[in-house]
Amino acid sequence: MNLATDPWVWLAAILTLAIFSFLYRENPFYRFAEHLYVGLANGYAITIYWHQVLVPSLFTPVARNPNIATKVWLIAIGIIGALYFTRFIPRVSWLVRIPIAIVLGYWSGASLPRAVDAEIIQQLRATVVTRAHLAHWDTALWAILILIGVVATISYFFFSAERKGALKPISYVGIIFIMVGFGASFGYTVMARISLFIGRLQFLLGDWLGLIK
C-alpha cells in the first residue's frame, strides 16, 4: 500500500467516492459534490467564455484593431449580445428575441442544404444496390437486406395513414429492424461503459490508495 501524498489526489478521490455514494442513495456527500460540481462548472464556463471568446474576439480587437469598420461591427455585435439583459426590464423585454432570432435563423437556414447534402443524399447513395454489390453473394444479400430494412423502417414513421393494409406488415418489419438495431447498440456500448468504471477504479485503487501499481 502506497497512499498518495498530493492533496489534490485526495480531493479527487473524495469527490469520486461522493458521486459513487449516489448508487446507494441520495445523501449529504453526494448533495455536496453535486452542488460543488454545478458551481465549478459554471465558474469554469465563465472563465472559458471570458478568455477564449470575449477577450480575443471582442475586447482586444475593439481596443487594438486599427480598422474603424471592424471596431464598429464588433461593438454592434456586443450590443446585440447585451440585448439578452433586457429580459430583466419588462417594458423592453421583447428585445431579447433579437439575439435569439439571429442565432436561430442562421443555424436553421444553414442546416437546410446541409441536411440534404451531408445526410439525405449521402445516405441515399449508400443504400442504392448496384451491380458492384452483385460480385459476391454475401455483399449482394446484405445490400438488399439493408435496402429492405431502410424502406421498412421509413414506413414505420409514415404518419399520413393508419397502419392498415400493406403498410401494416411493412412497418412491422421496420420495428423488427429497429429493435435488433437498438439491442445491438446497447450491447455494443456496454464494453465502453465498463471501461469507464475500470478507469475510475484504477484511479482510486492505484493513484490514491496505491493498492495496484
Added chain:
Amino acid sequence: MQRRIPLILVLVTGIFGALTFFIPHRTVQAADESMRNDVQRIITAFSLVLGVGSIVQHHLLKIRRKAEHWQYSYVTIAAIAISAIIGVFGGLDPARPGVLPTHIGSFSFHIQTLFTNMLVPLGATMFSLLAFFMASAAYRAFRARTVEATLLLAAAFILMLGAVPLGRMIFGPLPSFAEWILAVPNTAAKRGILFGVQLGIFATSLKIVLGIERGWLGGGGK
C-alpha cells in the same frame, strides 16, 4: 413590431445561412466566417450571463425561503464565485499568468488545476455510473415479453457475448455474427430513422426561417 422584427431577422439570417453553402466566393465565405466566429460566439457568450444569473437567483431564492437543503445552495454560489474569480483574474493558460496569483509556494490553485483535479474526476465518475445503470436497465427491461422485446434482448446478448473471449469459446463464429448485426440490420434501422429525422430537421428549419414555427418567440403561434 415585437414579433415582426425577430421574424424578419430569422428570415434574413436564415436565407444567408442557406446560401453560403452554395457560394464559394471569398466575399461570401468571409462574411459567413465572421457570422460563425464573431456574431454567434459573442452572442452565445453573453447568453451565459443570463444562465449564471438564473442559477444564482435560483439558489438565493432557496436560501431566502429556507427551502429544504437550502444550506447546500451556499456551496454552489461560493463555487461559482471562487472559480470564476480564479479563472478570470488568474488566467486560463498557466504560461501566461493573470493579475491574481494562482499558487502559494508549490501549492497551485490555478483554474486548470481545479479543472484537472475536480471537474475531470467528477465528470468521469458521473459518466462511469453508466456501467451500473446499464446493468440494472438490462436486468429490468430485457425480458422476453413480446417478439420485439425478445429481438432487442437477443441482439444485445449476442453483442455482449461476442465482445468477451468466452463468446468465441462457446461458439466460434459468434464475434463475426455480432459484427454482422452491427453492419447490416443495425445500419439499416439507423439509416431509416435518420432519413425521417433529417426530413424533420429540414421541415422544422424551413418553418422557422419562414416564420411559421414561432414557438421560440415564447408562447403560442399568435
Added chain:
Amino acid sequence: MRTKGSARDFWARLQSIDRRWIYLVVWLVVMVPLIFPFRIRPKATPPVEKLFEFIDAMPQEKALVLSIDYGPDTQAELQPMLVALLRHAFATHHKVGVLAMVLTGLGLGENALSQVASEFNARAATHDDSIVNGEDYVFWGWNTPYITVMLGMGENISKVFPVDYYGAKTESLPLMRHLKNYADVGILVSLASSSFPQAWINLAQTQFGVKLGCGVTAVSAADFYPYLNSGQFSGMLGGMKGAAEYEQLVEEGMAKAGENWRLRARGTEAMSSQTAAHLAIILFIIIGNIAFFANRRRKL
C-alpha cells in the same frame, strides 16, 4: 404447500430485486480482478496479430512512431496500448518517436515513456540494454495545426518539433540523425479517440506512403474496419480487448527471447474485469428472464 409458496415469493422478489444488489455485484466483479489479477489469455484476433507481426519484422534501422491522439478521458482503453507498443519496440530494439496531437495527451506520453524505460533499465546490465532518452527514444511533444505537423514530418521532423518535450534541441539528439522524416519510419501508429487516424491516412499515407496502424476505442472501432480491409492500416487495436491481446503477444514474444519479466499488463487485467462484468450482466438477463417466466406461469 408452504415451500411452493416461498418459491413463488422467491421468483417474484427476484423479479423486482432492489437494484442496489445489482450495483454491488457490478462493483465487486470489476474491482476484485483489479486487485487480485487473474489472467484470461485472450487469443489475438487478426487485426492485432497483423500489427504485432509488422512491428516484429520491421528492419532494425526503421523507427516506430507513436502518435498520442487521445486525452485522459479515454486513457483507460488507450494507455495500455501505448505501454504495450513501447515495450514491444524496446524489446525488439527498435527506435521510437512519440508525439501528441492532443495537448492533454502529453502527460500520458510522459507517464508511459518513463514507466516503460524504467522497467527496462531496472534489468539492464550494459548501456546497450538500457533505454536512454534521445538515443533509444525521442518525445517530440505537441504542435499545431495537425495538417502542418502531418505533412511537415514528411520533409523534416526536427523542423516540425524544433525542441522536444523536455526542452532539448531536437536536431542535436543522437537518435534524430537516423530519423529525419517518414522515410526512416517503419510504421506510425495513431492511438486515437477521434478521427485522427483518417487524417494520418489522408495526409501522411497518401502523400508519403508511410505505413500506418491504429489503436482506437471500442466504440469507434467499427468506423475503422473499412480502412483495415483496404490495407490502409497495417493493423488495428480496438478497445481494451485489443490492448489485452497485444500485451499477450508482447509477453509471449519476450518469453520466446528468454525474458520472462511478467510485467503489469493493464489491458489484460482490465479485460478480466471486463469479462467478469459482461458475464455478470448476461447472467442478470438470464436470471431476470427465468424469474419472469416462472412468475408468469404462476399467474396462468
Added chain:
Amino acid sequence: MTGLVMIALLVPALGPPTDVAARDVPNDGGGSVAVTWTASPDSGIAGYYVLRQAAADSSWDTLGFAGRLATEYSDDAATDGLKYRYKVVAASAAGNAESEVTSPVTSSPQWFNTDTTPALVGTAVLIAIIIYFIRRARQDRNLFIRRISGLDAVDEALGRATEMGRATLFVPGISGINDVATIAALNILGEVAKKTAKFGTPLIVPNADPIVYTVAREMVKESYTTAGRPDAFNQDIVFFVTDQQFAYAAAVDGIMSREKPATNFLVGMFYAEALILAETGASTGAIQIAGTDAVTQLPFFITACDYTLIGEELYAASAYLSREPILLGAIKGQDYSKAVIVGAIVLATLVALLTGLPVLRYL
C-alpha cells in the same frame, strides 16, 4: 573500375516530374491554383518542391514540399488576377531534377459551387413539397395524421402526478435552440405546462442551455397565462443549471431523488447522460416519457422509460399536441418527402441493376 561505378551512383540522372500543369481550382473562393504532375520515374526521391514565379517578377519562390507519392499541390497563396508560372522539382539525397515550367495561370473566385447542384435540387424539391402541404393545410383543416402511440400517455402521466400531489419534471435535452429536437421539446413543454397549470401540479424545468432557458421560461409563462393561472407561475419553475453535460446530469439526478417527481419528461437532444437520467428516474418510481432524435441514445430510453418517442415521432408529437393545422401540414409534407426518397432508392436500384449505368454519379 570501382571508382567509376561510385561516381555513376553519386551523380545519377534523376528523372524530373513531367506533364506539369497548373489551373485555377474550380468551385472555390479564389486565391488557389492546383498544380499537378506525373511522378518522377525514380523511386529514390524524397518528394517534390513546388516553385512559383509571378509574371512581374523574375525570381522563383519555393511554395512548399509534397511527399514522394504526391502528384498534386494546391497553391493557396495566389492573388486573384495575377499571372503565375510553376515548376516542380524532384528532390533526393543525391540531387534535384527540375520539371519544365507551366504556362501562365491566374486564380479566380466562383459564385456557384457546381458540386452542390444535387443538394440545390434536393433542397428545392423538399421546400416545394413541404410548402405545398402547409398551404393545403391552411385550406383543408382535416388533414389526416394518425395518432402517435405514447401521446395518450402524456395525459395519463400528468393525471397521475396530480393524484399523487407530486411534481412533474421536464428536461428539454442538453442541446441549444438551434437543435430541432430542442424546438420540438419546447413545443411539447408548452402543452405540458398548460396542463400542469390547469391541474395545479408543480412543474420543474432545469435547463442546460442559457438561450433555451430564456425561451422555455417565456413559453411556460405564456402557457400558465393561457390556462388562466398566471398567478401560479413563479421564478422557480424554469431555471438554468449548467451547460456542462455531466454536471447537469448530477444536478438533475439530485432533483429526481430529492423531489421524487411522479412524472419525468426527457424530451429533446441527449448524449451519454440519457441513461443516467432515465435510470435514476426509473429508480424513483416516476412514469417516464422520453423522446429524442439522437439515434445513439434511443436504445437506452427504450429500455429505461415507459414511453419513448422515436426520432421523427418527436416532431410529429409536437405538431400533434398543438393541433396547429400548419404544423400538421408540414408532417404531411415530410411523409410525402419520405415517399420520394423511398421511390428514388428503389428506382435508382432498379436502373443500376437492369442497365448497369453508373447511377450513383448522378445522385
